[in-house]
Amino acid sequence: xxxxxxxxxxxxxxxxxxxxxxxxxxxxxxxxxxxxxxxxxxxxxxxxxxxxxxxxxxxxxxxxxxxxxxxxxxxxxxxxxxxxxxxxxxxxxxxxxxxxxxxxxxxxxxxxxxxxxxxxxxxxxxxxxxxxxxxxxxxxxxxxxxxxxxxxxxxxxxxxxxxxxxxxxxxxxxxxxxxxxxxxxxxxxxxxxxxxxxxxxxxxxxxxxxxxxxxxxxxxxxxxxxxxxxxxxxxxxxxxxxxxxxxxxxxxxxxxxxxxxxxxxxxxxxxxxxxxxxxxxxxxxxxxxxxxxxxxxxxxxxxxxxxxxxxxxxxxxxxxxxxxxxxxxxxxxxxxxxxxxxxxxxxxxxxxxxxxxxxxxxxxxxxxxxxxxxxxxxxxxxxxxxxxxxxxxxxxxxxxxxxxxx
Numbered sequence: 001x002x003x004x005x006x007x008x009x010x011x012x013x014x015x016x017x018x019x020x021x022x023x024x025x026x027x028x029x030x031x032x033x034x035x036x037x038x039x040x041x042x043x044x045x046x047x048x049x050x051x052x053x054x055x056x057x058x059x060x061x062x063x064x065x066x067x068x069x070x071x072x073x074x075x076x077x078x079x080x081x082x083x084x085x086x087x088x089x090x091x092x093x094x095x096x097x098x099x100x101x102x103x104x105x106x107x108x109x110x111x112x113x114x115x116x117x118x119x120x121x122x123x124x125x126x127x128x129x130x131x132x133x134x135x136x137x138x139x140x141x142x143x144x145x146x147x148x149x150x151x152x153x154x155x156x157x158x159x160x161x162x163x164x165x166x167x168x169x170x171x172x173x174x175x176x177x178x179x180x181x182x183x184x185x186x187x188x189x190x191x192x193x194x195x196x197x198x199x200x201x202x203x204x205x206x207x208x209x210x211x212x213x214x215x216x217x218x219x220x221x222x223x224x225x226x227x228x229x230x231x232x233x234x235x236x237x238x239x240x241x242x243x244x245x246x247x248x249x250x251x252x253x254x255x256x257x258x259x260x261x262x263x264x265x266x267x268x269x270x271x272x273x274x275x276x277x278x279x280x281x282x283x284x285x286x287x288x289x290x291x292x293x294x295x296x297x298x299x300x301x302x303x304x305x306x307x308x309x310x311x312x313x314x315x316x317x318x319x320x321x322x323x324x325x326x327x328x329x330x331x332x333x334x335x336x337x338x339x340x341x342x343x344x345x346x347x348x349x350x351x352x353x354x355x356x357x358x359x360x361x362x363x364x365x366x367x368x369x370x371x372x373x374x375x376x377x378x379x380x381x382x383x384x385x386x387x388x389x390x391x392x393x394x395x396x397x398x399x400x401x402x403x404x405x406x
Contacts, residue, residue: 044339044340044341045253045257045258045260045261045339045340045342046257046337046338046339047251047252047253047254047257047313047338048335048336048337048338049251049252049253049313050250050251050252050269050318050335050336050337050338051249051250051333051334051335051336052248052249052271052330052331052332052333052334052335052336053248053332053333054242054243054244054246054247054248054332055217055242055243055246056222056241056332057216057217057219057240057241057242058237058239059084059213059215059237059238059239059240060234060235060236060237060238061087061213061232061234061236061238062207062210062234063087063092063207063210063211063234064231064232064233064234065088065089065091065092065211065231066087066088066229066230067085067086067088067226067227067228067229067230067231067232068086068087068088068228069085069086069228070084070085070224070227070228071083071084071086072085072221072224072239073221073224074221074223074224075220075221076220076221077218077219077220077221078215078219078220078221078241079215080215080216080217080218080365081214081365082215083212083213083214084215084238084239085213085226085239086211086212086213087211087212087213087232088211089208089211092204092207092208092211093208095204095207095208096201096204096205096207096208098204099197099200099201099203100204100376100380102200103194103197103198103200103377103380103384104380104383104384106194106196106197107188107194107197107380107381107384107385108384108385109193110183110188110191110193110194111188111384111385113179113182113183114183114188116179117176117179117180117183120172120179121176123172124169124172124173124176127165127169127172128169130165131162131166131169134158134161134162134165135162137158138158138159138162141154141158142155188381189381194381198377198381201373201376201377201380202370202373202374202376202377203373205373205377206369206370206373209369209373210369213238213239214365215239215241216241216363216366217241217243218243219242219243219245220242220243220244221239221240222240222241222242223237223239223240224238224239225237225238225239226238226239242332244325244329244330245322245325247320247325247330247332248285248317248318248319248320249267249269249282249317249318249320249336249338250315250317250318251267251315251316251318251336251338251340252292252313252314252315252316253313253314253316253340254311254312254313255291255311255312255313255314256311258287260342261284261287261316261340261342262284263284263285263286263287263351263352263353264283264284265283265284265340265341265342266281266340266341267281267284267318267338267340267341268280268281268338268339268341269282269318269320269338269339270336270337271330271334271337272334272335272337273330273331273334274328278328280320280321280324280328281321281324282319282320282321282338283318283353284316284317284318284319284340284353285317285318285319285352285353285354286316286317286352286353286354287314287315287316287317287352288314288315288316288317290314291312291313291314292312292313292314292315316340317352317354
């Protein structure tokens, strides 16, 4: 039989061994965590405060009117230039007809002004010739007056006729100057009155064309706020189009982990939408020029005395590969888990990889509308009986105040 002293010693030994094992496991765990951080973890900046975002393109009305037809619904894909809806255009059509008639009338009036200048020039020459003839006659009459060949009354009458003709010449010259002032250094095409009328035609035709709301970019319809019968005004948002081919991730990383984050760092991302089985390879495109609080509606004012220090987060823009987005499409607003590899140093903070927008952010549908409006104005000018407005463009003030072709 074991003695009580032996049992107590055995229990103390077992307890000591358990404590040693526990301490050993704790030390190994701490050492493992330290080694993981030293060899791997410190070269990554991770966060789950990240989300997918992209360009949400708002489609707004550019003219007032009542919606007569809507052609798309939410979640539909639309191509650039495709019709989204149409506004009832009776008023725009009437305004266009009025502007067209005004341009035709103005062009004819300006041509009449040019013709009047020519008529006044010929009339002035005719008066000059008449006065020259009267002056020669007056010289002969005065020479013959001493010889009694003509009477003094005839000389006096000729002098009065010369004076009256001189006054008429002065009046004609003043009228000619007034007519020249309306057309000086201009042609019919670039006369100010015609340019004003042309601008009205172009504006009216643009309003007529833009009653048809078209998609400026290709993408999915994410929002629709109009229905047949809706009264809209310029600036009212009608649709929202989301191009899913160009998305990126905004990761809000703690400032304590931002020291080594640089543009060009490689990033591994996972989404709750697909789970951890789908991994996206991204790259840091750039860092926001301030923490998130700096761009909030009510930025903090630490000088008030109610300051509580918290760790700020800096938004980081992360680009995604188009091929991976095509294989596993994402949607704006989805949450992401981000791990930024910061070991290789990347680029300077002042040299982001983001570049200026390319052709995907450019639309030509409005340019074509303006070209059509100019062709209409040129056609009206031809119908009015003159040369078309070939290459004519509205002029605007330059920096020095002069008017130059825009």
